[in-house]
Amino acid sequence: xxxxxxxxxxxxxxxxxxxxxxxxxxxxxxxxxxxxxxxxxxxxxxxxxxxxxxxxxxxxxxxxxxxxxxxxxxxxxxxxxxxxxxxxxxxxxxxxxxxxxxxxxxxxxxxxxxxxxxxxxxxxxxxxxxxxxxxxxxxxxxxxxxxxxxxxxxxxxxxxxxxxxxxxxxxxxxxxxxxxxxxxxxxxxxxxxxxxxxxxxxxxxxxxxxxxxxxxxxxxxxxxxxxxxxxxxxxxxxxxxxxxxxxxxxxxxxxxxxxxxxxxxxxxxxxxxxxxxxxxxxxxxxxxxxxxxxxxxxxxxxxxxxxxxxxxxxxxxxxxxxxxxxxxxxxxxxxxxxxxxxxxxxxxxxxxxxxxx
Amino acid sequence: xxxxxxxxxxxxxxxxxxxxxxxxxxxxxxxxxxxxxxxxxxxxxxxxxxxxxxxxxxxxxxxxxxxxxxxxxxxxxxxxxxxxxxxxxxxxxxxxxxxxxxxxxxxxxxxxxxxxxxxxxxxxxxxxxxxxxxxxxxxxxxxxxxxxxxxxxxxxxxxxxxxxxxxxxxxxxxxxxxxxxxxxxxxxxxxxxxxxxxxxxxxxxxxxxxxxxxxxxxxxxxxxxxxxxxxxxxxxxxxxxxxxxxxxxxxxxxxxxxxxxxxxxxxxxxxxxxxxxxxxxxxxxxxxxxxxxxxxxxxxxxxxxxxxxxxxxxxxxxxxxxxxxxxxxxxx
Numbered sequence: 261x262x263x264x265x266x267x268x269x270x271x272x273x274x275x276x277x278x279x280x281x282x283x284x285x286x287x288x289x290x291x292x293x294x295x296x297x298x299x300x301x302x303x304x305x306x307x308x309x310x311x312x313x314x315x316x317x318x319x320x321x322x323x324x325x326x327x328x329x330x331x332x333x334x335x336x337x338x339x340x341x342x343x344x345x346x347x348x349x350x351x352x353x354x355x356x357x358x359x360x361x362x363x364x365x366x367x368x369x370x371x372x373x374x375x376x377x378x379x380x381x382x383x384x385x386x387x388x389x390x391x392x393x394x395x396x397x398x399x400x401x402x403x404x405x406x407x408x409x410x411x412x413x414x415x416x417x418x419x420x421x422x423x424x425x426x427x428x429x430x431x432x433x434x435x436x437x438x439x440x441x442x443x444x445x446x447x448x449x450x451x452x453x454x455x456x457x458x459x460x461x462x463x464x465x466x467x468x469x470x471x472x473x474x475x476x477x478x479x480x481x482x483x484x485x486x487x488x489x490x491x492x493x494x495x496x497x498x499x500x501x502x503x504x505x506x507x508x509x510x511x512x513x514x515x516x517x518x519x520x521x522x523x524x525x526x527x528x529x530x531x532x533x534x535x536x537x538x539x540x541x542x543x544x545x546x547x548x549x550x551x552x553x554x555x556x557x558x559x560x561x562x563x564x565x566x567x568x569x570x571x572x573x574x575x576x577x578x579x580x581x582x583x584x585x586x587x588x589x590x591x592x593x594x595x596x597x598x599x600x601x602x603x604x605x606x607x608x609x610x611x612x613x614x615x616x617x
Numbered sequence: 618x619x620x621x622x623x624x625x626x627x628x629x630x631x632x633x634x635x636x637x638x639x640x641x642x643x644x645x646x647x648x649x650x651x652x653x654x655x656x657x658x659x660x661x662x663x664x665x666x667x668x669x670x671x672x673x674x675x676x677x678x679x680x681x682x683x684x685x686x687x688x689x690x691x692x693x694x695x696x697x698x699x700x701x702x703x704x705x706x707x708x709x710x711x712x713x714x715x716x717x718x719x720x721x722x723x724x725x726x727x728x729x730x731x732x733x734x735x736x737x738x739x740x741x742x743x744x745x746x747x748x749x750x751x752x753x754x755x756x757x758x759x760x761x762x763x764x765x766x767x768x769x770x771x772x773x774x775x776x777x778x779x780x781x782x783x784x785x786x787x788x789x790x791x792x793x794x795x796x797x798x799x800x801x802x803x804x805x806x807x808x809x810x811x812x813x814x815x816x817x818x819x820x821x822x823x824x825x826x827x828x829x830x831x832x833x834x835x836x837x838x839x840x841x842x843x844x845x846x847x848x849x850x851x852x853x854x855x856x857x858x859x860x861x862x863x864x865x866x867x868x869x870x871x872x873x874x875x876x877x878x879x880x881x882x883x884x885x886x887x888x889x890x891x892x893x894x895x896x897x898x899x900x901x902x903x904x905x906x907x908x909x910x911x912x913x914x915x916x917x918x919x920x921x922x923x924x925x926x927x928x929x930x931x932x933x934x935x936x937x938x939x940x941x942x943x944x945x946x947x948x949x
Binding site for chain 2: 267356364615
């Protein structure tokens with residue numbers, strides 16, 4: 261059944277809400293893409309601005325971490341396994357990426373799940389197989405499962421380089437930034453399946469910030485946008501679950517236990533947000549044999565700046581993609597300066613790909 | 618940073634265009650090549666269509682086809698898109714040391730079957746074996762020739778209002794192969810790999826004013842439509858709802874973070890024809906097995922010149938770009 265009629269009604273209801281200039285933020289890269297694809301921004305009333313937040317895991321990975329990954333890929337006998345998204349992301353030097361390193365001889369392989377990387381390690385014992393863990397609570401449990409499986413099987417040649425991050429500390433850091441002017445969050449449905457509604461209650465309880473957990477179909481997003489704007493209009497901040505078919509109040513207990521068993525939260529560097537305490541999933545001490553950072557002595561380098569790249573401001577919603585002077589002129593998906601243009605969930609990639617006219 | 622060849626240069630998208638335009642064309646420019654059609658047209662006592670293609674697909678066998686069938690159909694289709702009747706093919710095999718003979722035999726049998734079905738003969742060939750590790754099992758190059766039967770007017774004849782048609786569901790080959798490679802949803806999606814010379818012949822002899830034919834292989838439908846409009850004084854408006862996509866291809870693409878209109882096809886063609894002939898042409902296409910799911914998917918416009926615009930289901934309009942680089946599956 262097509263939902264066009266429902267969408268039109270939701271848009272009318274949104275237009276009828278008594279709201280002045282209002283900014284809301286989506287904090288999920290999949291939402292960013294879905295919103296751009298359906299052209300939702302151009303369908304909302306002019307005074308409502310929907311901006312993208314730090315919801316793309318590839319984008320929030322800082323350039324110094326990418327540089328470390330590129331170096332690691334060149335180590336002899338290392339097989340670097342990664343999701344496809346990471347391959348074109350440039351390090352601090354433009355044009356330098358895993359795609360380039362692969363052409364130069366690095367053994368970089370795309371996997372669809374960290375479990376595939378464990379399998380490679382079992383089949384090629386003469387290699388050092390490293391899985392590049394990038395993502396939020398959505399992907400972290402899968403990585404945890406892979407780690408625990410590798411340990412169970414006693415694999416000596418499998419490690420994880422964890423650049424995994426947690427959403428909550430990032431939202432807290434974002435709300436603490438100067439000139440933060442967002443009145444509500446469209447909360448990430450996929451992350452919420454893991455951490456549940458409970459994982460977002462801090463928003464209204466501690467910050468009086470409204471939040472609505474949203475699914476990914478156009479109709480679901482518009483429903484969530486409507487509910488969020490209504491909360492803002494009514495001045496009654498709470499967490500609403502507009503994605504109940506997937507998200508339970510308590511989340512996924514098993515996945516959360518898995519996270520606990522494999523990781524502890526440590527400080528981590530974020531592009532655009534800097535260092536945030538307790539925000540990165542680091543491997544637990546008892547799994548240190550499986551920690552690529554330890555095995556290959558990777559020390560996060562000094563924070564580096566990329567020439568003119570303003571992805572950090574895009575990620576924090578301070579700059580819209582088209583306001584960046586590099587957008588389309590210098591920075592394109594074929595030849596990106598920063599990750600937002602090249603990640604399949606990046607705000608700039610979405611704006612470039614889905615130019616509304 | 619010194620430029621090197623990465624996988625993106627082989628994606629069929631923007632980087633491939635750059636490789637061709639910046640590095641290859643300047644040194645080899647000639648009238649037959651510069652058109653950059655699917656094949657070259659060589660004038661003489663009749664006009665000869667000539668084309669070549671190399672095949673490096675991994676895995677060698679996938680649901681719906683294999684590298685051998687692909688090598689025949691790919692070149693047959695390039696000739697057919699020129700309005701010519703493919704007749705003779707060459708075939709060069711580059712084999713990696715260690716390939717089981719049985720595998721080679723299966724591929725050759727499949728080439729034989731595909732050639733027979735398409736009505737072409739392989740009349741010359743070459744075989745090389747490279748050291749283990751210097752190739753990936755088997756690469757095949759084919760070239761083909763045939764006399765042009767129907768002269769196509771080409772992009773210069775395209776007029777606002779003209780109809781854009783596709784011969785069936787898009788993205789089947791690209792997603793089928795990607796799934797076969799990943800081991801996920803195995804066998805659920807079959808490549809559409811097929812020879813289109815029969816379909817093209819039916820279309821070109823039904824009397825409809827067909828301006829141009831092209832097979833949307835790498836880069837998919839979106840990239841081919843962009844090739845049509847690039848540098849032209851017309852645009853193309855595509856109706857999102859009108860593009861045929863199998864539901865299983867759509868779900869696989871959702872899962873992998875890809876879009877069917879950017880995924881490769883190996884048994885589909887796109888065509889532009891005069892508005893008044895569209896219905897008749899569509900009817901003709903539907904009577905051929907390779908065209909049974911054909912559809913009118915858009916029209917040529919005067920505005921948005923040089924661009925492809927997609928009208929979304931909700932009524933929004935957005936610009937459709939060429940594929941940027943190789944399609945890579947995403948994180949979640």
